[in-house]
Amino acid sequence: MMFASTFLFGQQNSDKRYKEIAGRYGGNDGICLFEDGKYMLYGYATAIFGTYTFEKDHINFNPDKQELFMIFGSQNPTIGNSARLFFSGFERDGTAVQFDEGKPQPVFNDDANCFASPYVYETKTKPSQIILSDFIDGTWQQSKFEIPKEYNDLAIVHNEPSRYEENFTGMVKSEGKFKVLTISMYDKAFKQNDEDENDNNWKEILEMKSEYYQAKEGRKNGIFFNKHYQNFPTPESSIYKLDKKTNQFISKNAEDNEAYFRDNQYNDNRYLRKYMKVEGETISDKTFNKNNISTQSLFFTTCGKGSEKSYKYKGFIEYEDKSEPKELQQTTIVTPLPPAN
Numbered sequence: 001m002m003f004a005s006t007f008l009f010g011q012q013n014s015d016k017r018y019k020e021i022a023g024r025y026g027g028n029d030g031i032c033l034f035e036d037g038k039y040m041l042y043g044y045a046t047a048i049f050g051t052y053t054f055e056k057d058h059i060n061f062n063p064d065k066q067e068l069f070m071i072f073g074s075q076n077p078t079i080g081n082s083a084r085l086f087f088s089g090f091e092r093d094g095t096a097v098q099f100d101e102g103k104p105q106p107v108f109n110d111d112a113n114c115f116a117s118p119y120v121y122e123t124k125t126k127p128s129q130i131i132l133s134d135f136i137d138g139t140w141q142q143s144k145f146e147i148p149k150e151y152n153d154l155a156i157v158h159n160e161p162s163r164y165e166e167n168f169t170g171m172v173k174s175e176g177k178f179k180v181l182t183i184s185m186y187d188k189a190f191k192q193n194d195e196d197e198n199d200n201n202w203k204e205i206l207e208m209k210s211e212y213y214q215a216k217e218g219r220k221n222g223i224f225f226n227k228h229y230q231n232f233p234t235p236e237s238s239i240y241k242l243d244k245k246t247n248q249f250i251s252k253n254a255e256d257n258e259a260y261f262r263d264n265q266y267n268d269n270r271y272l273r274k275y276m277k278v279e280g281e282t283i284s285d286k287t288f289n290k291n292n293i294s295t296q297s298l299f300f301t302t303c304g305k306g307s308e309k310s311y312k313y314k315g316f317i318e319y320e321d322k323s324e325p326k327e328l329q330q331t332t333i334v335t336p337l338p339p340a341n
Contacts, residue, residue, distance in 0.1 A: 073151030
């Protein structure tokens with residue numbers, strides 16, 4: 001496999017067409033072609049990366065496809081034998097979760113709205129198996145995860161399928177001194193911009209590309225969240241030190257920044273925890289249907305009537321006196337509960 005990948009990369013580098021057509025095509029929306037055979041499709045709140053290859057006079061685009069469900073886990077000594085499960089990307093109807101042999105539950109109630117992240121489910125026992133389901137195009141798509149016994153703090157992610165992740169084709173033609181790219185995804189053409197490698201816009205695009213692939217590669221070595229599940233880059237060893245008792249990376253300037261982060265708790269980057277990816281498997285349960293799912297959702301949220309019952313995250317500390325917290329700092333060790341079995 002490594003040989004095949006290297007061979008393909010060598011083929012791409014030897015094809016002078018990659019360098020000839022590289023650049024940004026379009027304005028507020030469009031596509032960027034890079035010399036290394038990668039591309040970025042962009043638009044309003046959209047940036048999809050992938051690879052492209054030549055086939056005769058056409059270009060085949062293959063977008064990076066995200067896994068439908070992902071789980072990242074960590075050992076959190078501060079919560080003992082209980083578990084915390086953060087859910088991200090489950091706001092749309094149709095998703096369900098099953099813990100061990102329990103009954104599947106919808107993650108959110110029907111017609112849920114007025115969302116206020118983060119959504120954190122706390123339970124006294126750690127699940128050893130999680131099955132996640134989504135109803136897509138008339139069929140149930142399911143993934144099963146076996147949770148390592150040491151992981152009691154989980155980040156559970158749902159990546160909504162996107163039409164931008166479907167393969168498409170394109171063609172570059174010359175019109176005067178400019179090149180024009182047409183792609184099968186859109187019924188229009190994108191003109192190449194007159195930008196060189198020193199242009200600030202192009203430099204920003206290359207920086208976005210670098211950050212994307214660094215993050216993609218970095219996920220293999222773990223991702224980092226604070227206690228409110230805000231995601232942060234890998235902490236630098238010159239600034240952070242691992243506290244083995246709490247299994248956290250703590251900033252050396254943590255105490256100095258206490259006052260600032262009391263009013264900005266969600267973005268507090270002083271205490272970070274590393275979460276490792278839990279590999280899942282796609283399963284096919286032809287007997288699974290909506291009747292298998294409980295009517296009781298994991299979270300409830302709504303606007304207007306009944307909103308007083310909506311889920312409210314309890315992780316933020318409210319300070320009566322700005323100089324004193326109402327509860328202990330998150331680095332305090334909680335005495336572990338007795339084992340469940």
